[in-house]
Amino acid sequence: MGLKIDVLTCTACMACELACGYHRDDAFALLSSCIMPYRAKEKKNYVGLILKEEDSLVAARPEGLEINRIGEEQDPGKEADASAKPMLLREACDLCEDADDGPLCIKFCPVNAISME
């Protein structure tokens, strides 16, 4: 069981990121979220969602899903993504195991871009 992301529906509003931060900190903050919209290429409007799982860093890109196993050597020809570094240091998604009604990112996504699979 895990999160399923429809990045073409996502509007990059960051509600999932804030909800995840609340799950971690019982406060509003964005530093400990394990899910975040990728917003670094603003002029190109290239957006996706990044999710830290136990063993992998998932990049839901418009052109498809990319799963990078944590600890495995990456393609040396591939450009390093600055967004990946802070995510790697964060706790992995636990599907909000202490919440009665499922992950908060699903609950707070206004456009239903995140679901369980």
Place this chain on the structure above:
Amino acid sequence: MEYLASNKIAIIDLATRDIIEEELEDDLVLEKIGGVGITKSLYDRFADENPIVLGTGLLTGSLVPGSALSVITAKSPSTGRVSHVPLTLDAGMELKYSGFDYMVIKGAADKPVYLWVHDGIADLNDAEDLWGKDVWAATDRIRDLMGDDLIQVLGIGEAGEKGSDLAQISINYWQSGDRMGFGSLFGKKRLKLIAIRGMGLLEIAEPEEFVEHCAGLLSALKSGKTSGMKGIATMAAAMGEADIEGWLKPLTHKHMACFNTPVPTNTFVFLDEDPALLKETSVAEPGFLLTDISPLLTLKRLGLTAADACRILKACAKYGMDGAAVAELSEKTGLKDPEAIKGSLPNLKGPVSSSGNAVFSPWAAVGNQEPKTWMRREAVAYIFGLHPIFALMAPELTEEKLLEISSLGTGLELTSETLDEVIADITG
């Protein structure tokens, strides 16, 4: 204030480069609530020093749906009135997490400066190498300098540097809701830009109840009339201009939301790339984010193609000039050639009606609302920190509910009587 705030106000004197920090006292929140209630109060306190006041709403940056808004309050060079303009996209949220709730910028620098606000620190730095750059180049430069592409930039272009009353404070690369000519205030103060990055944390007085109320509001909104609405054409349709959606459709790449705003009110158009492209484009600047419906409606009325209209607005954004004012003046003078309109920017002068007659920027327009209703709804949005367009669309965000959530979040008892008093004070 302990909750939903960084508890800090910065008083920045550009002339002396002194920066003083004050606490955000509970008493001020109990009296003025937040957002424009407090920016107006701070403006009045420093009125003799021609201040620009930035402030966050009480609920900005929270899980309350639509909590995207911060505000700039200053005396409009266009209208001569103390006015308020919205900071949306991600800039309003970023200010909330920057470590400051409010910032007063007074005086004028003797040479160009920029303000770097991050992690509870506000620094003034020399901006001589930024001065003269257009809005896009200045945003790129400051992000490169700091090594962070998520820095939010409130900046001016050549229009602001020259002191044009039509100059706008831009948000990153895009047009903002500044229809009041505040860009010229930055220029006269030799303030090229404010760079903001927020890594803060906002404590909540009653976290579980607060978040449950937010979830309840979102649930109501998802079954309400705004559900499924998307794109800048949404506002046009409500104004009886539904055909603008078809006009823009061939260029539309994606509809984009401001922070935690359920309706994505912005539309990104690709002008130099296939709008259907899913992968990352190799074109450095493929298009433009449309954030303001008004100039589009005017330019469409002039008979321009959507592509030409969007290219004009992109040129306005780079130059740092209000697209609504440019479109209005082009219509007045009968200028219809896109290149001529772009070429006219350096010499354009008002007056323009696009600044409106109210203390709030007329940027937020959905349908033809009765002015008194519009004014009250905008005041509520600007006090609590709600996206001012979304607030007009979403009756579910009632004043009673916002007060209840605010009290849960802050631990302070905020009443409808106080809200009435604050609104009366702001709207005169």
